[in-house]
Amino acid sequence: MKRTAFTHFHEELGAKMAPFAGYYMPIEYTGINNEHTVVRTKLGVFDVSHMGEFWAVGPKAFDFVQKVTSNDVAALTDGKVQYSCFPNDQGGIVDDLLVYRFGDEKYLLVVNAANIDKDWNWCVKNAEEMGLKIGEELINASDDIAQLAIQGPLALKAMQKLTEASVEDMEFYTFKEITFAGIENVLFSTTGYTGAGGCEIYVNNEDAVKLWNAVFEAGEEFGIQPIGLGARDTLRLEMGYCLYGNDINDTTSPIEAGLGWITKFVDGNDFIMRSHHQKLKEEGVEKRLKPFVMIDRGIPRQHYEVVNEAGEIIGEVTSGTMSPMMKQGIGMAYLNKGYWKSGTEIYIKVRNKSLKAEITSLPIYKA
Amino acid sequence: MNIPADLKYTKDHEWIRVEGNHAFIGITDFAQGELGDIVFIEIETEGEELAKEEVFGTIEAVKTVSDMYMPVAGKVVEVNEALADTPEAVNNDPYGEGWMIKVEVGNPAELEELMNADQYKESIEG
Numbered sequence: 244m245k246r247t248a249f250t251h252f253h254e255e256l257g258a259k260m261a262p263f264a265g266y267y268m269p270i271e272y273t274g275i276n277n278e279h280t281v282v283r284t285k286l287g288v289f290d291v292s293h294m295g296e297f298w299a300v301g302p303k304a305f306d307f308v309q310k311v312t313s314n315d316v317a318a319l320t321d322g323k324v325q326y327s328c329f330p331n332d333q334g335g336i337v338d339d340l341l342v343y344r345f346g347d348e349k350y351l352l353v354v355n356a357a358n359i360d361k362d363w364n365w366c367v368k369n370a371e372e373m374g375l376k377i378g379e380e381l382i383n384a385s386d387d388i389a390q391l392a393i394q395g396p397l398a399l400k401a402m403q404k405l406t407e408a409s410v411e412d413m414e415f416y417t418f419k420e421i422t423f424a425g426i427e428n429v430l431f432s433t434t435g436y437t438g439a440g441g442c443e444i445y446v447n448n449e450d451a452v453k454l455w456n457a458v459f460e461a462g463e464e465f466g467i468q469p470i471g472l473g474a475r476d477t478l479r480l481e482m483g484y485c486l487y488g489n490d491i492n493d494t495t496s497p498i499e500a501g502l503g504w505i506t507k508f509v510d511g512n513d514f515i516m517r518s519h520h521q522k523l524k525e526e527g528v529e530k531r532l533k534p535f536v537m538i539d540r541g542i543p544r545q546h547y548e549v550v551n552e553a554g555e556i557i558g559e560v561t562s563g564t565m566s567p568m569m570k571q572g573i574g575m576a577y578l579n580k581g582y583w584k585s586g587t588e589i590y591i592k593v594r595n596k597s598l599k600a601e602i603t604s605l606p607i608y609k610a
Numbered sequence: 611m612n613i614p615a616d617l618k619y620t621k622d623h624e625w626i627r628v629e630g631n632h633a634f635i636g637i638t639d640f641a642q643g644e645l646g647d648i649v650f651i652e653i654e655t656e657g658e659e660l661a662k663e664e665v666f667g668t669i670e671a672v673k674t675v676s677d678m679y680m681p682v683a684g685k686v687v688e689v690n691e692a693l694a695d696t697p698e699a700v701n702n703d704p705y706g707e708g709w710m711i712k713v714e715v716g717n718p719a720e721l722e723e724l725m726n727a728d729q730y731k732e733s734i735e736g
Contacts, residue, residue: 259646271646274646274647274701275646275647275672275673276647276649276672276698277647473646473672473673476673477672540650540694541650541652542649542650542670542675544675564672564673565649565650565670565672567672594652594668
């Protein structure tokens with residue numbers, strides 16, 4: 244099992260640890276509800292070093308990224324980040340990812356830990372077809388990079404203490420390469436998976452310990468705490484952010500998943516299976532991923548059936564939890580046509596009972 | 611780890627405290643720690659006669675769902691209704707405020723088959 248550059252800190256802090264995507268990761272430290280609340284109200288630190296990082300560089304980099312991702316890379320400018328996905332050649336999704344543009348010949352792709360090998364093989368296959376040199380123009384840096392996500396309304400204010408560069412006023416989904424906590428060439432990105440604001444900071448493994456110590460020292464006066472993967476999941480679900488493997492997978496179209504906004508059918512964006520997804524968008528899909536909140540008391544869980552008032556199966560839950568902020572069960576489900584409108588009543592089968600729920604709009608938790 | 615000496619325990623991490631003909635049942639400190647934040651308790655067996663090891667309710671943590679089993683046969687005479695609004699009491703006070711059900715013990719001889727505190731401690735540390 245792989246360890247990150249921060250694993251010893253988690254162990255020293257007494258975190259509940261478990262294998263996740265081949266890494267030994269912290270699930271919780273003080274408890275999911277406490278950690279979740281800390282991120283929503285103050286700031287918390289996630290070790291996200293398990294994420295994968297691929298570089299695409301050189302004269303063919305733009306065409307490569309444009310082909311393998313669904314969003315329009317031409318819309319990116321230097322210093323901007325884009326949420327996107329890799330469509331596969333079967334109409335589904337290989338993974339979702341972030342695309343960073345450093346220059347017109349330099350892009351960073353940040354992918355899910357669980358999919359690093361699959362994504363790499365997929366990228367290599369397509370890059371080779373386009374004539375990119377693997378190892379030179381497409382580089383897998385996943386094992387060399389450590390990453391912390393500092394998330395919460397006070398995150399940027401606290402991190403500003405560690406750099407002379409201006410970070411507190413950075414726009415969402417932008418990045419800078421800066422000297423941070425005395426470390427040079429730090430990638431500072433105002434991205435995240437919590438909806439609470441904040442940043443994600445990438446360094447080389449050898450600078451990881453220095454980064455961790457500096458971040459906690461700077462955040463101490465604001466009430467900073469380490470946050471595990473448990474709260475990462477409840478935070479993202481309150482926002483209705485997709486989790487690969489739950490809400491999207493090799494068989495779901497981004498159109499079905501509500502990711503039409505990152506699937507751009509503009510001139511010049513000839514991504515893999517574009518015409519298939521465009522047809523789905525124009526002709527409509529049979530099922531769609533929709534967020535819902537429980538009206539009856541109960542907690543929806545992945546794979547629970549969704550039924551209508553007559554008891555007919557109309558869908559399946561892909562993610563569910565008790566919302567720590569709303570104190571209410573929340574989830575997402577693929578639902579048949581006719582049950583997509585906000586306010587529509589649906590029923591979740593929980594231990595052979597049908598509990599009433601209601602389709603809602605995103606984000607599920609409206610601060 | 612808090613394992614009171616005056617209680618009996620099951621391998622499924624329930625405790626039982628006998629008071630005359632009645633007994634209180636809950637989950638252990640070890641169990642609540644493993645589950646993490648408890649957010650929902652569902653017990654719909656009030657008034658029912660249940661066999662030993664039959665499910666009397668369900669406990670949900672943020673990430674997991676677990677059934678709870680009868681340590682001995684008995685009739686469920688009371689459910690801790692306060693847990694509906696304060697499920698976190700199971701985390702904070704598993705042997706006190708976090709009790710789950712009160713039962714009429716069907717066959718007191720079954721109590722002898724349960725683990726004492728030392729045996730339970732050994733079972734979770736072993």
